[in-house]
Amino acid sequence: MAGHSKWANIKHRKGRQDAKRGKIFSVLIRELTVASKLGGPEPDDNPRLRTAVDKALSANMNKDTIERAIQRGAGGLEGENLEEVSFEGYGPGGIAIMVESMTDNNNRTVAEVRHAFTKSGGNLGTNGSVSYLFEKKGLINASSGQDTDEIMEISIEAGAEDIEINEDDSVNIISSPEDFEAIKVSLKENGIEISDSEISLVPETTIQADLETSLKVYKLLEMLEDLDDTQSVTSNIEFAEGMIDELD
Helix, strand or coil: CCCHHHHHHHHHHHHHHHCCHHHHHHHHHHHHHHHHHHHCCCHHHCHHHHHHHHHHHHCCCCHHHHHHHHHHHHCCCCCCCCEEEEEEEECHHHCEEEEEEEECCHHHHHHHHHHHHHHCCCEECCCCCCHHHEEEEEEEEECCCCCHHHHHHHHHHHCCCEEEECCCCCEEEEECHHHHHHHHHHHHHCCCCEEEEEEEEEECCCEECCHHHHHHHHHHHHHHHCCCCEEEEEECEECCCCHHHHHC
């Protein structure tokens, strides 16, 4: 099915993130805190918090740490006052980039994001300059070693928009944000193991970049993701073949 370029982008981003365990924990704790603050501390009544808890457990975060983050968001513990902010810009080659952050100091975060863009030959744009090129989607990965036909049937009946079977027989499922939870519940009720899930920005279309541009954009994405306040970074680049070999 369609969606390969979207998933290639997401999986490449996630591969970079997963290599930085300390950063991942920081991202997850902030998401737990904000989700609890906005929707309440009960995962059963707060879909965003439920997803955040699932991701934290999948990353082997201990339950005490998860609970402290939830209590902090609900006002039960003192902590930083975080707000969600998004940034839009263009990288080398006109590649569109979205940065989602959580910060307790917006001026600092803006300055750091702008510096990363400028240093890498890109530029920070205004609100709306590139966001129209992206859309929110539910992204679910069902682990390999399971009945792919059953996964596809369950997912489609629950409202999946697109499905991709990977080389290792794991299954990527794309949905609207509204159908995301229903698909997860249906899969779990049928004994399907989910290795990862999130609601994330994905590009509506991608731009094929040459090797030189790919390397420049990769370095910019790395720089943006390394910022303390960054939660996620998404672009519409389709990296050139052989880029990973150049990085190695």
